[in-house]
Amino acid sequence: MAALRSFDHAGVRLLPGRYQAQVAHAATLYGGIDTDSLLKGFRRAAGLPAPGEDLKGWASASSSVVFGQIMGGLARLGRATGDAALIAKSRALFAGWRETLPADGNAKMRLYDWEKLLGGLLDLHEYAGEPEALPTLRLTAAWAARTFDRTRAPADGHDFWGAGPGDTSEWYTLSENLYRAFTLTGDAFYREFAAEWHYEAFWGPLAQSASPPVIHPAHAYSHVNSLASAAMAFGVTGERRFLDICINGHDFIQATQCYATGGFGPDERLMPADGSLGRALDLCTYHAEEPCGAWAGFKLAGYLMQFTGEARFGDWIERLLINTIGGALPPLPDGKAYYYGNYAIAGGTRQRYWQEWPCCAGSYLQGMAEYHNLIYFAAEDGLSVNLYVPSEVTWSLGGTELRLTQTTDFPHEEATRLRLALPRPTSFTLRLRVPSWAEGMTIRVNGLPAAVSCVPGQWASIDREWQDGDLVEADLPMALRAVPVDRQHPHRAALVCGPVVLAQDEACCRRPFSIAPETTLESRLIREGRSLRFRITNTIPERHTRYLTPLYEFPENWPYWVYFDLHAAPLY
Secondary structure (H helix, E strand, O other), X not given: OOOOEOOOOOOEEEOOOHHXXXXXXXXXXXXXXXXXXXHHHHHHXXXXXXXXXXXXXXXXXXXXXXXXXHHHHHHHHHHHHOOHHHHHHHHHHHHHHHOOOOOOOOOOOOHHHHHHHHHHHHHHHHHHOOOOHHHHHHXXXXXXXXXXXXXXXXXXXXXXXXXXXXXXXXXXXXXXXXXXXXXXXXXXXXXXXXXXOOOHHHHHHHHHOOOOOOOOOOEHHHHHHHHHHHHHHHHHHOOHHHHHHHHHHHHHHHHHOEOOOOOEOHHHEOOOOOOXXXXXXXXXXXXXXXXXXXXXXXXXXXXXXXXXXXXXXXXXXXXXXXXXXXXXXXXXXXXXXXXXXXXXXXXXXXXXXXXXXXXXXXXXXXXXXXHHHXXXXXXXXXXXXXXXXXXXXXXXXXXXXXXXXXXXXXXXXXXXXXXXXXXXXXXXXXXXXXXXXXXXXXXXXXXXXXXXXOOOOOEEEEEEEEOOOOEEEEEOOOOEXXXXXXXXXXXXXXXXXXXXXXXXEOOXXXXXXXXXXXXXXXXXXXXXXXXXXXXXXXXXXXXXXEEEXXXXXXXXXXXXXXXXXXXXXXXX
């Protein structure tokens, strides 16, 4: 059914650069969290000896709110990086938790927490090779099937999450991993249980159109995440309607919900397409759950790339990677984590959440592992390059093992180089995603221009017999542009170069950027060489020179502007 397939946390290696450093830090941090402390709340509730330190914040009673994510994320990242210590830690967490599980499978978790546990147990089986993961899953899933409330209230203007009796908050995210359990086991119980949690109130209108007639101010991240359940429903049943829901859902999000960063959900809510997205820049400072939102976006766009083979879905992955989770402040050992992106029109800062162990502390680790699944996709006839990230991929085609090494400093360099290592000449198609912003992208093979069409939003395909050592070079010209927040605010915009959202340093008597209607961006912003630093030419006396630089480069607590009312009168 799939047009493309991911590498499923195997075969892709990050090379030195920003993302490798981020993943390495995450491996050290999460690998070093005390196992006894993560298990303390479960052991205490079970009446067992409970060594370790008490966790704080969301995990003060137990770590159940992030336990499945951390356990599974360690297994995924260990598989992706070849780090046996991470896999061993994930199995140790499982063994300790398993001792607290009663014989009836009662995990004593809300549906919200248990859904994460379900995913973590599947990850343990699939990526850590834990033999007891599936039997334990079957035991606790039988308990869940017996006890979880089936009210399944839809979220609407009066109910933020769609909560029902019995702690059924965010019930509509549950189908994804239940369907995944079915694909891994063939047990019809999981398929039937998954079908009980379809979210027709939200999915139904999206089956018909990317412009649903009513948009309730419901919880944004969990509703976008619910579309991954629709994706797995398509993967299992093959019913075209579920794929339409995902495609229309993606297009609905891009058209009405996303900021220039790819983040979404001011005040954690979906926005009606009436200018509310732009107005939210005045009204709140928490505009996107960045690690959680990236995790949901990565999954939805990744499913769509695999099911459809279309390159256009990679644009959202790229924006999220570069501007949100890829630039997130790293979590701290005490559980403090970066949660909200702040794009306020009055200026913002990057700060960690005020309580320990929020949801984004779990999704951050999952996102680190998912990097390895998003750079390349394999097809029966070749390889597709989705992201321009320093990395290496090894794959098999017709029994021949092939390797491609990508060298780049993108986006600080507007180019990438792909070198092939082949045991013998091999014919296949190499596809490079042409980003939607990349007008004028060109490709060379072994130094010569390739006769290949580079249409933004599509694949540039090179079909030939490849030789060992062949070199493919792509030039990715990045133009500066203003991106309005929504149709109702055409002059309230972020400034973007290629996929990179720029921000202005707000500190010490600097005025926010503005521009007269008849003036061009190019006349007011002077790029310093080939860097992503732009000097603002002053039209009134300034105490300090003003610059735009990538949002992801701003340190903690340093003030900036991301969105500008471009035609506002300057401050004197």
